[in-house]
Amino acid sequence: MGLQAVDERVVEAIAILHGRGLSYADVRRALRPLARRLGVAAPSYTTVRRIAITERIIAGARAEATEQIVAKLLQGGFPSPYELECLREARHYSELVRTLVP
Numbered sequence: 001m002g003l004q005a006v007d008e009r010v011v012e013a014i015a016i017l018h019g020r021g022l023s024y025a026d027v028r029r030a031l032r033p034l035a036r037r038l039g040v041a042a043p044s045y046t047t048v049r050r051i052a053i054t055e056r057i058i059a060g061a062r063a064e065a066t067e068q069i070v071a072k073l074l075q076g077g078f079p080s081p082y083e084l085e086c087l088r089e090a091r092h093y094s095e096l097v098r099t100l101v102p
Contacts, residue, residue: 007040011051014043015059018052027052054093062090 013034017027028048035042043051065086069079 006043006047006051007035007038009038010035010040010043011055014048014051015055018056024049024052058090058094062087062094065090 010031013031014027017030018024022030024045028042028045031048032042065083068083069087072079072083
């Protein structure tokens with residue numbers, strides 16, 4: 001057992017469905033028709049759960065970093081290298097989780 005790629009459209013569907021308040025089990029059930037249409041295997045419950053949790057954390061980190069940067073720009077300042085790095089890391093982790101699932 002190794003790493004397997006998860007279609008980006010499936011990952012986006014997980015984030016959207018979970019963001020609407022569906023449980024992990026309901027998200028998994030809702031993904032079956034999409035996976036069938038895409039010709040890919042439906043992700044397991046554990047995979048759905050991991051992706052949903054990770055996407056939520058990444059979205060929170062990205063939103064926080066973006067808010068800090070926008071606030072500084074509106075005040076006439078510039079974002080610090082640390083703030084820019086936080087935003088880059090959130091993007092990097094998002095790309096990673098969208099391509100690899102343990």
